[in-house]
Amino acid sequence: MNTVLIVEDETHIRRMISIALKAEGFKTKESSNVQDGLVLALKEKPELIILDLGLPDGDGKEILERVRQTSSVPILILSARHSENDKVELLMAGANDYVSKPFSIKELIARIRVLLRDITPVIPEAERIRKFQDLNLDMNSGVLIFGKTHVSLTPKELLLMDILTREVGVFINQTVLMRTIWGNYNSEDTHYIRILVSHLRKKLSSLSTDQFSIETSAGHGYRFVFNHSE
Structure with a gap:
């Protein structure tokens, strides 16, 4: 069973994602800030991280950059920032995908499945x-x-x-x-x-x-x- 870490400060969004993922057979860990999110990312070693950028104690990019020093775990950015420059910067920093708020929960889960599938590409x-x-x-x-x-x-x-x-x-x-x-x-x-x-x-x-x-x-x-x- 894959574990997904959700780092999101908006409680209703975090819980909505967690409920939807559990219904799809995933385990979830939750955090609402940079400090706790980084601890969970490094300690729990989830199979995928959903990462909001606008967190109360800093920018979620701090987690992205720190995790990328030691891990290739798929990281999906969830943010209200819509500019192409923001997306390109984050992808260059090591993010695997980017979903803009507001978002469809079905699309989010579909993207998560694609990212997890890509961990082990199917080769004849x-x-x-x-x-x-x-x-x-x-x-x-x-x-x-x-x-x-x-x-x-x-x-x-x-x-x-x-x-x-x-x-x-x-x-x-x-x-x-x-x-x-x-x-x-x-x-x-x-x-x-x-x-x-x-x-x-x-x-x-x-x-x-x-x-x-x-x-x-x-x-x-x-x-x-x-x-x-x-």
Whole structure:
């Protein structure tokens, strides 16, 4: 049974979320401030954290930044802040998803299930090790291997790399990527995919700066290519 930590200072919202999650088979822990929320996040080690930003003793981002120092637990931001800049900043800081208030409880639960599903992406047994010239992708452990260098991927980076390398050199539409990785609820939030691609590009660059890359084409999407084909 997955445990979800809810850090939210508005009692009625916190209780509503808790009741709905328990009805779906989850266990919940609750906090109304930064200090207690951080203690619970580090001590209880929940499978997912729902995090409000406007807390009475500080900004919920403090919890996000502290937890990200030691854990990759999915963190879903719940906030009344609506600007795209706020969303991008939080995603860059390590948040996995962002839901704006007011929100639908059904959508919230759907997003939670997607985040928990992404912890262990489903990969066909026959494709555990995918090889491309000198680059190997270990689908089981989520590791890219180039020579003696290894780089670990997050679940979403692994899923993106999986999609892009099924057909090397073929453009994948941005909407298709969004819906496959985040589901229909986030299909219009294109900044999500831009951030994810940016993170994956940095990891690929740490392996080699000129052997392979992710290309972008307006109207076509993204593709994985080798820059020096044999």
